[in-house]
Amino acid sequence: MSKKTYSIFGAGASGLYTAWRLLDGKSKDKNNKKAIVKGDVIELYDWGQYDFSKKYSGTRAPGARVCTWHYQDDKDNSYLELGGMRYSYWDGSPMGAGHRVVTETIERLDLEKFSVPFNESADPLMSLRAKNMYISDVNSNQPAPYNAANYGADSPPDDGFTTIQAVAITQDSGPTTRREWCKFYEEGKINIETPETSIFKKGDKLKEIGYWNLGYDRLGQEGFSYLSDGNGYSSNVVNSNSAQSFNVNDEFTPGTEYKTLVKGFSSLFDALFDKVVELAAKNEVTFDYHPNTRLRSILDTKKGIHFTTATRKAPDKLFESKTCDAAFLAMPRSAIELVAQATRYSDKEGLDVLNHEKVQLYLESVMMEPSYKVGMFFDQPWWRDTPEGGPKYPAKLTSYFLTQEGIGKLKSQKFPAKYLAAIEKAEKPFVIIGTSYNDKASFIDAVERQTEERLTLKEQNQLLAVAELDTIGPSITDMPIRQVVYFGDNARNKKGKKIYGILASYDDIQYTTFWKPLELGPNAKRKIPESRDTQPLEGPRAATPVMIKMLRQQLAALHFGPQADYSAVPEPLETKYMDWSLPPFNAGYHAYKSHYNLGDVQRKIRKPSQLIPGKDSDIFIVGETYSNDQAWVEGAFCTAESVLNDFFGIAPIIDETHYPFICPE
Template identity: 30%
Template sequence: MSLIRHVPELAIKSKALLPNGEDFDVLIAGAGMAGLYTAWRLQNDGLQSPQLKKLADARPDKRLKIGIVEFSDRVGGRLDSVIIDGMDNVPAELGGMRFTESHQLLNLVIRDLDLEGDIGPFDMTANSQFTLRGERLDEAAIRNGEPVPYNLEDAEKKKTPNELFNYAITKVVGPDALSYTDANWQWVKENFRYSDASGVYDNAALYNVGFWNLLYQVLSNEGYDYCWDGGGYNSNTINWNAAEAMPYMLTDFSVTPKYLCFKDGFHTLPATLAQRITQGPAPVPIYGGTRLVRFDRDAGGRLTGEVAATADASLRGRFSTSYLVLAMPRHSLELLDQDTPFFNAAPVQWNIQSVLLQPAYKLFMAYEKRWWDPELFYRGPTITDMPLRMTYDFGTEAEHGGAPGDQRALLLASYCDMQGASFWSVLERGKVHALPPSWSMTAAKGGAPAPESMCRMAEGMLKKSFKVDGKEPEPSERVGAYYQDWTQAPYGAGFHAWAAHYKASDVMRSVRQPLPDWPVFICGEAYSNQQGWVEGALCTAESVLEDKFGVPRIAGLPDLYPLLTPPPVKPGDDEPFKTYLLRDTPNAF
């Protein structure tokens, strides 16, 4: 098996624990995109905040003292890349791999960091291939009336799985839903009421309805199974908040997004941010391999807390800080000591539990050359009801600027979530657990080489998925394989979804500071209006900076650009600032 190389730019250089008694103005827990962005903005513009300038003025150097503690030994959170078999031009994107032109804050950060030259298109097929219930299908054939192996009702036929999702949603909200803007959808979320003929729902707000419950009311059972199998993401059909699910799903067909990526890997973004904040006249230290254990308030109301080495809990340190920013998702928050006044408060738990954890798994396999039809299975996603779920062709070294004739190809062999993640996780090891599974550091260390049993299982499914005219192709020589299970600590999930019975727009605002008298703030993708996207992480962090610290909005971002949710506009009414759908694909992964 070939060499797997982690991207060195993500490694945190400082591994020292916080010294006992270290005193900060702002301490940030988490070196993912929300945490890095917060530190970068505070480093550049923090003194424009009256309350922060007062703290800086009290220090001899007149500068804010900012620090970051990070559970793992690298920055980036759920942005990570590895190089398989020396294929430097085709990095394996273990986490986020794409974004769109509509993500204004992310694109602004890219510009400010002088990274525009690193951006290229993220190509996807215009005619996805499917293997469902053992039969090969494609989108064009389905639309032309090719029978699918599901006993669909007449109104459900001649629709791809995503189009059937859209059909179900328009049956509830109306046919004009396909053209709604974000502001229109915000009005629907707040004002639309749903009733059904069976009497299960009577004038119910959509945020009090589960999406699975809703689909069951408007689709046949076979129609639901078709959406589940052919949608690629199992998480799309779970019982999450219907008010949030519907605009999220409709964006696949209501806009034609242009997908973008970092040509050298998405890790370029957090690596560049980390370099900027740890260097310069007011460097921000990042303490890697250091986890926040607990925090409380002293008699004067100042925050005090404890950290520990991730690899050795006996190594401890203490700190104090005026402000604490928890830039982390739900599971990471729940890894902190919950038996404290802060976490024992009902508003804190109410906010934290407002999102559902969505497991995600990626298995990359590299080959000496393509052994699948590159035109028929162009880029991806190729979708199947087998545990592979989705497959993407990342291309060859030669196609991405490597040596001419270098035909080594990288395949995202399995991109799956929910149940699919549990299928592959059992194949990660061939022996009994020596330690509690929850203590595994595999995810925090950036994944691991895929064992032979996992690779053979995947190749058996890939042969079926890449079958043409009834013939299964034979794999070429495999030169490497690597996986990442985002379900493991400290992440707990690849992405998140709003739970039913929560009004998400209210939570997005309250979760930022769950207890008004505690200077503790929460931000990140999990509690955003763009879950699964880097843009969501950045927008929640920017919102905390503006509304809680009084830092002016980052230069170049329109004043009316919604960081959380836009003001609601009833469909059909004039919209002075024409909003657009911000979530253009299921998620950045």
């Protein structure tokens, strides 16, 4: 048997996962001719050069749109996430929520011991239209500063999501499983009678309606502005496919259990790369890593998949011409479009898969959403209440959240069984398990109401210890910083001086352009065209003094009040940013457009020759862009897993009975 060469283009989440599963996965069939065996070759091409290890060093932490940044670039120091930050934990149960493939991968790589909670505050601080308040402050006596219809400003901003979704689903009805959501994407429709003044009517399919259009129709301009400003993510309210947006916005509801890794989220990809190197050597498979090399063009020819590469120094010029047996494009839409452009003008004979009209139609099924993150390190947690004092509006970073796992711990501690039974039997609207409480008093009160007994001091302390969560915020504002996430002192080395980190600006869509002129500051000319500025590959870039002052001014308004001076916020020790709107990603995340069958896009675009009548080409697209979990590492892993299961005979990494990796037929 002649040796096979599988070429993977992109060393981010989906690229590394593909390499790992090709080497580690078990075949469904003993005679699987597509399985990687002794003597075969796996090539991994990387436009950048990630810092995987001492042997494979680079310019930034690995993970593509995940990028952990340590203070002074020392991995023993405190860190921030300037890209993807976390995953939704899955408890392993057949019907449990969460990111199953990421959770399983972390367990298989023996990283579970480094997994820690990364949860959101139950009572975040908001500063909207120069009014500072906590979510718990918003009521009919203290409405948010919006003239929203139907008393919308008397409730938290996220209630707007519920109002929009009520056209088709309620708390007690609608899709809950992954399969049900996939069906909803295609069949979901407005099922309530709407007034004559409404634009959209009963029976209208949600996949044909833009989410911004529907939100404006349901909430009006002021109500929609409150939702847009107050939820923190502009990307959650863009004009994406409404059916899918219902599910996306459900992910950010209170009660979702998030986790990250104590070494930083990029450490997941260090571990994946190390495992690929280890397994390749063990299985006697050649692993060729090509950093600073991008895919330039690709065709399917009689001799195999023909591709050309270019170097990072000369990204448009032909570097090498090669062939492989299968090609995995582990890259987002923008990078794929660059490959399609060069392929379009190739003189070589062969099938140009990427430029076929139906393939182009499906490639354009997603919108690209720019994102921008700025991190700052300080020598004090000035945003918190401390014995020495604190800001007028401190971040509330402690809440109480009891899980089923917590119930198990309390049982082992001999907590009264009758109390635990009462807690577990609590029904809506008095459910305790999975409900976030802002403070000790409200949490204890809820438990005592359910048990109809006063808890002893010992019982209170047991309960509080199990349920206490140190959260990350965020604080939310309509100022250009948009969201602030509090990482604090998370250094692995606890002996040195404490350093406290915050994600000082976490913004997207239109707000990203606010920061671009500040990257250079006064008396400076732009020397590199944005189309050639590959800063996301190089790593976090130091902020200018003028950008730092602008950040301090907005942080001061958020935490000390709208009239506060920038000097209320101390000078940071270090400030860096990542602009994800730049090449080669040109987006922080993606969202499906309306007027597409999302399931068909997911199934067909991963092997785009399926869209060309009579053609069968082993060119594959993997990554989060066309996944069922856009903007998450889970999406990248799931598309890769589905390709390997369906086209390479590899058995699924987990049971997919209740969790299809992509939407099934």
